[in-house]
Amino acid sequence: MFKKESSTNYGHQSSALQILYGIDLSNKTAIVTGANTGIGFEITRSLAKHGCQVILACRNMTKGEAACSKIRKEQENANVSCRKLDLCSLRNVKQFAEQYRQECLPLHILVLNAGILNVTFRLTEDGYEEMFQVNYLSQAYLAFGLLAPMLATKTDSPPRIIAISCESHRVESPGISILNGIITDRLSPRSPQYFDHLLAYGQSKLCLIMFIAAFRRNQPQVYAVSCHPGNAINSDLTRNSYAYQFLVLLTRPFAKSLQQAAATPIFCTIMKHILNESTVYYNNCDEGSPSSFVYNIKLIDDLWIQTQTMIELAFKKQPLII
Template sequence: MNDESDDELSSNWEMGKTHDGRIFYIDHQTKNTQWEHPITKKIKIIPPDLPFGWKEVIEKDGTVLYIDEQHKIITTGDPRLAYTKNPVTKDSSSNFGHQSNALQILYGMDLTNKTAIVTGANTGIGFEIARSFAKHGCQVILACRNMAKGEAACAKIIKEQENANVSCRKLDLCSLRNVKQFAEQYRQESLPLHLLILNAGVLNTRFKLTENGYEEMFQVNYMAQAYLTVGLLTSMITTKSDSPPRVIAISCESHRVESPGISMLNGIILDRLSPRSPHHFDNLLAYGQSKLCLIMFIAEFRRNYPQIYSVACHPGNAINSDLTRNSYLYRFFVTIARPFSKSLQQAAATPVFCSIMKSVLNEPTIYYNNCYEGSPSSFVYNTQLTQDLWIQTQTMIELAFKRQPLTV
């Protein structure tokens, strides 16, 4: 919303708009009109479409009314005028930053022809992304391990938005078997897939192995979601759309910490990438490494499948989400930092920005932060390392199925 104090008009001025969205100003004293704001000298343009949920009605006497049926609002003032941006259009990244939230970025967007999968969407940032998409007409599939919590999240969204097109499907990232079943079922149903949001994550304080024999944070935060992405590749490529499908991976700045299993000198070190015992396990280093692997996967995925827009992003620091649910100490630190950290809606802003903005499609950037191009760790730009990680990950997945075949 426009909050510039010097943008206000004096009483003799009135603002109007043309049919193509250009703003003009009327001076009732001189009876003149002009394109420039009388004070700021700026030229403004509003979005051509009404905000999602609004409609325009012309009365018999020619009066134009704007109606928001969901919130029971009727006004003669065009709601787009409150959201004009200068000097660029709404799709420009310069309009958004660290204080933006997801719903502000989605303002005026109609996503009724889009389908999205959001992993780990029953809570935290994933829930805010799913909720924000659904409020703008997107068909959203919440991919969750706990179906009861997933269904409760869907019910919460529907309670807020009665016509929301949301559903929940079981996705247990601790089980590569379940990930494969999820992707195969989705492909068999020939469902479209415009947006895949890799949001799910876990931060453990103790060493844990999955049923596949891999360290849990490595598998949940990285390997299983990479496997899911490749499994849904056909669904994305065959989706008919006027813009390419997108894969958005939510990483974090902690990907820059020391990586025990990735080295410029020694390459990929498998027994440190996913340790088999607690002797070589440091939970914070393991968490950061899993997020680094996710960005490296996105870099290699983009090289292999340029027809799909793929990017990683950082939602913000010390977000009050369920990520810290396994540690009272971490929750304490997050509570202390809450006045200085982003809200969940603000944390969802950068992933949503990367999901819907057309301008990002032309950028080579592999990593976004605060709705702006960022620079990830130098490991991400090392093609030999990203290719090696890609191959080693595929080998690890194949090995998991040899130990535990899909058929029972």
């Protein structure tokens, strides 16, 4: 028996494999973004170990194939494969989703895990600030693009989207306010003058939670939820930020292993009782309390609309693939 640490039987020290104990996922198919390293790899490895067919959606195919090989060495019959997904390119996201739809494959679980933390200001080929696009806009577009196969998948429970956010979503958000609503030029600044990498990172993660709240309202057939995995000791996220590396050093005594960091995402992926809960944000395998912006219907609806507008602008007003 596990020690009771929260309103569930799991908590800060729980691991993904503890939560998955005795669970058979051989009839499930999942896509995990950013799955070749860190928490994404651990989520993938844990799902595959319990029979789930997992598609690693990665920008670097060499690293993606290496991750698949590592999982297969641990478990020979692991059903894992790798597909190229470059979140810096909305066109590549579109191609990924179109190919998946054309193959008529089932999709029970979509884990939006990919994330970057840039110290320097960079724009993508679509003209958006790179962190905003990778951490939020492209993954929102991917969710739109994969909605059809999720809804077409025959299952006894709704398909799930799990977005990996973090507690940094609580920082000041230049592009989101009660007074001014959603300001797209501050969500994705066009010049370094308005760029602060820590605020930009936190804001991208806030957008992800707000998007999940809006998705839940607009697509109730899909169970959409976000979560904070916790601060992992071996995460690659902080490699480009000395400020975050310093914070990680300070919090190291309280940090999680990658298996522990994967626990809350896995909890959100398989637990049945949470389907009846209104919570859109989980932390330590329990209901979390996100920023009040997440509960502001006007703001989340505005972000929902602005997100679609920004994607359409990148395609020169071409319609969305939903």
